Amino acid sequence: MTTSVHLVSLGCSRNDVDSEELAARLEAEGFSLVDEAGDADVIMVNTCGFIEQAKKDSIDVLLAAADRKDAGQAKAVVAVGCMAERYGRELAEALPEADAVLGFDDYPDVADRLRRILGGEHLESHVPADRRTLLPLSPIARQGAARPTPGHAGVPDLPEGVAPVSGPRVLRRRLTGGPFAPLKIASGCDRRCSFCAIPSFRGSYLSRRPDEIVAEARWLVGEGVREVMLVSENSSSYGKDLGEQQALPGLLRDLSRVEGLERIRVSYLQPAELRPELVTAMTSIPGVVPYFDLSFQHASPGVLRAMRRFGDADSFLGLIERIRALAPEAGIRSNVIVGFPGETPDDVAVLRDFLARARMDVVGVFGYSDEEGTQAVSLPGHVVDDEIAERVAQVSSLVDELCNQRAEDRVGQRVRVLVEDTVGGVTGRAAHQGPEVDGTTTLLHADDTRVGDLVDAMVVASEGVDLVADVVATDAGSAPVWLGGRVDRQPAIEGVSEEPA
Numbered sequence: 487m488t489t490s491v492h493l494v495s496l497g498c499s500r501n502d503v504d505s506e507e508l509a510a511r512l513e514a515e516g517f518s519l520v521d522e523a524g525d526a527d528v529i530m531v532n533t534c535g536f537i538e539q540a541k542k543d544s545i546d547v548l549l550a551a552a553d554r555k556d557a558g559q560a561k562a563v564v565a566v567g568c569m570a571e572r573y574g575r576e577l578a579e580a581l582p583e584a585d586a587v588l589g590f591d592d593y594p595d596v597a598d599r600l601r602r603i604l605g606g607e608h609l610e611s612h613v614p615a616d617r618r619t620l621l622p623l624s625p626i627a628r629q630g631a632a633r634p635t636p637g638h639a640g641v642p643d644l645p646e647g648v649a650p651v652s653g654p655r656v657l658r659r660r661l662t663g664g665p666f667a668p669l670k671i672a673s674g675c676d677r678r679c680s681f682c683a684i685p686s687f688r689g690s691y692l693s694r695r696p697d698e699i700v701a702e703a704r705w706l707v708g709e710g711v712r713e714v715m716l717v718s719e720n721s722s723s724y725g726k727d728l729g730e731q732q733a734l735p736g737l738l739r740d741l742s743r744v745e746g747l748e749r750i751r752v753s754y755l756q757p758a759e760l761r762p763e764l765v766t767a768m769t770s771i772p773g774v775v776p777y778f779d780l781s782f783q784h785a786s787p788g789v790l791r792a793m794r795r796f797g798d799a800d801s802f803l804g805l806i807e808r809i810r811a812l813a814p815e816a817g818i819r820s821n822v823i824v825g826f827p828g829e830t831p832d833d834v835a836v837l838r839d840f841l842a843r844a845r846m847d848v849v850g851v852f853g854y855s856d857e858e859g860t861q862a863v864s865l866p867g868h869v870v871d872d873e874i875a876e877r878v879a880q881v882s883s884l885v886d887e888l889c890n891q892r893a894e895d896r897v898g899q900r901v902r903v904l905v906e907d908t909v910g911g912v913t914g915r916a917a918h919q920g921p922e923v924d925g926t927t928t929l930l931h932a933d934d935t936r937v938g939d940l941v942d943a944m945v946v947a948s949e950g951v952d953l954v955a956d957v958v959a960t961d962a963g964s965a966p967v968w969l970g971g972r973v974d975r976q977p978a979i980e981g982v983s984e985e986p987a
Contacts, residue, residue, distance in 0.1 A: 488518045489604065492526035493661060494551075496544055497534025499668035499717050499753075499921075501567060503658070504636035505532045508566065508596055510659035515597035519659065523554055528562045528600060535569035535687065538855050544569050545581065552583035562603050564588060566596075571614065572687040578611040587611040591634050617674070617689035625676070625727035628692055637670040638694055656705040664906055665712040665938040666921050671699055671737065672718035676726075677756070679783075680794045680861035681823065681854065684719060691720065693727050696737050703744050712938050713749035713904055714741070715921060721752055722759035735767035742773040748940055749904065751920060753779040757805055758796040769812040775917040776813035780805070782820045785840035786833035789826050792865060799840040806844055815899060817918025819848040824881050825874030826854045828867035834877055838884055847892050848924045848951060849885045853878040886950075893925065893948040901955055903927045905939045914941070916953065925951035932957045 491512055495505035508530070509519050520526050529551040533544035544567075551563040562585040570577060571589045578587040586603050588596065589612040599609060621628045660667070674689040675682075703714055716737075718724065725733020734752075741750050750773050757780050769776045784790050785799040809816050822837060841849060853874045856863045869877075901916035912932040919925050927943070935941055935957075943955035 488516065489527045489600070490518045490520045490525060491528045491530055491600070492520050492523045493530045493532065494523075494547055495532045495661065496547060497532075497536065497540055497568065499715065500637065500670060500673075500719070501532050501534060502661075503668050503670040503717065504567070504593075506658045506661055507637055508532070508593060509661055510657045511593070511596050512600070513659050514657075517597065517600070519661070523551065524559055526560055528564060528604070529554065529560050530564045530566060533565055533567035533569035535567070535572040536684065537852070537857070541569055548581060548584055555583075562586075562600070564600070564603065566592075568684075568687060571612075571617075572683070574614040575611040576614075589614070590617075590636055593636055594634050614687065616686050618685055621674075621690045621692065623690075625691060626729055628690065628727045629695075633689075635673050635689070635692055637673060638692070638698075656702050658702065658705070660709055663710065665710060665904060666906065667706050667709075667711045667714055668717045669699065669703060669706065669714040670694065670718060671716045671721060671734075672724050675719040676723065677720065678794055678861075680792065680865070681826065681857065683857045683859050686859055688719060691723050691727060693724050693733070695728070696733070696740055699737060700740050700744060703741055703747055707744060707746040710938060712747065712940070713751060714747065715751040715753050717753050720754055720756055720759070722755045722761075722764065732763060735763055735771075738767050738771050738774050742771050748773060749917070750774045751777050753920065755780050757782060757802060760805060762808075765809060765812065769809070769816065776809070776816035777918060777920060778809055778816060778818045779920065780818065780820045782840075783823050784826065784829075784833070784837055785822075786829070786836040789829050789833050789837075792828050792862075793823075793826060794861070799836060799843075802840065803843055806846075815896075815918065817920070817924070818844070818846045819850075819920065819924060820846055821850040821852060822881065823852050823854050824877040825869040827862055827865035827869065829854075829869060829877075834881070838881065841881070841884060841888060845888065845892050845895075847918055848889055848920075850923070851878055851882045851885055889951050890948070893951045893953060896945050896953060897948060899945050900958070901927065901943055901945055901953070903929055903941045903943055903955060905929070905932070905935050905937055905941060908935065908937055916945075916955075919953075925953070927953040927955050930954065930956045 493505050493509055495502050513519055523529050531548050534540040548565055554560045555563055565584045565587045570587045574589060586609045588599060592599055620633045622631055672693045674691045675685045676691045768774055782802055783793060783795060787798040790797060806818060903914040903916050905912060905914040907913045912929040912935055913926050916927050929941060929943055932941060941957055943957050945953050945955045947954040
């Protein structure tokens, strides 16, 4: 009898890709994947270990899965993912309800691990180590020395004679449908931001090779995908370990030639690494949407230095200005942290002024919290929790107003909407709207459209950050308009200056 597995994916889109690799490995070795936890013999939770709330959410899901096991609805509960990798044995001891806590090194043999667990064997949880020590310090020396890296199995390293059920040899099994999918281009990070623990459990920066990425994009198109979002911990570093200075623009050009792939979106860009050549590529290559997910984190120079980051309000505004000079309707989003150790009311005022002048489409506001193992824990001037909450509320209120205004400014613009849902109305996303967190566009007079269609429309109203747009007929004789799909145009690049590294 086939053993069934329900895989829960928590956290970011990078984790979603990792979950789909695990799903492919399990399915290729005879397990069946089921959509409902109540139908599963094994519930596997791909945990998130980024911030405190994400860790709490992961624990809650694991405990709910354990309740199902206690009720006889499942035989085993297994934790994988970032929290499992970060805490290992400590998590296993704190959560005896889980039958196993598996780290990244277990992924290539995950099917064997599950068989052993179901056979009653107790697996020792791994002892966490700083994964940055597993790769050479020099980026160029890393490709041949890589340890198992989730989401990097472009060609299956499965046992001889075992292959994915169907399609090209891509080690991925989609767990959700729809015309959008994340596509991992790299893992890890070489930056040393004082508040972030991710490099310690995700490791040093490691790029996937372009041919593997393109092959996976073609496979995704065959699965019904029309838009991919390139994901990593830091996409602007792509290729630094491949010996190619212009690796990401080159990858974007390669992906733009994949037949059936209509949109290519890039996420997780570091402002200090965003070279003019990449800005030009992202605003000129057909199929690449002008969407800039910029990790500003703050705007006060003093706070940024304490965060071990670079830049200030003026340099960030200059970057935004150069982007909009090439693509006036570009989507720009970011995240900011308030209440960082040493942050003063004057620093908050600098941040608020920057946000007001930047006019971004979406801004996530997070209150600082200590993460064990990070430098920020030992910094002086910790802000009390009540004050952090107050600052989060103030900045969030401002952000809501500014982003709503930005959406309202788009009334009258032409957009091209990727249809994602037709139940109870037709909704999708315009080019400036990233998946899940950047708002949606509701289409009027779009009764004959289907999921996956790209529809030209005119924005007629806004509702918060969401838009309402009326479908319009495409005028083949009109001048080319950037609609977020494949429109051939080459914007001028004069005035683009070099960004500091």
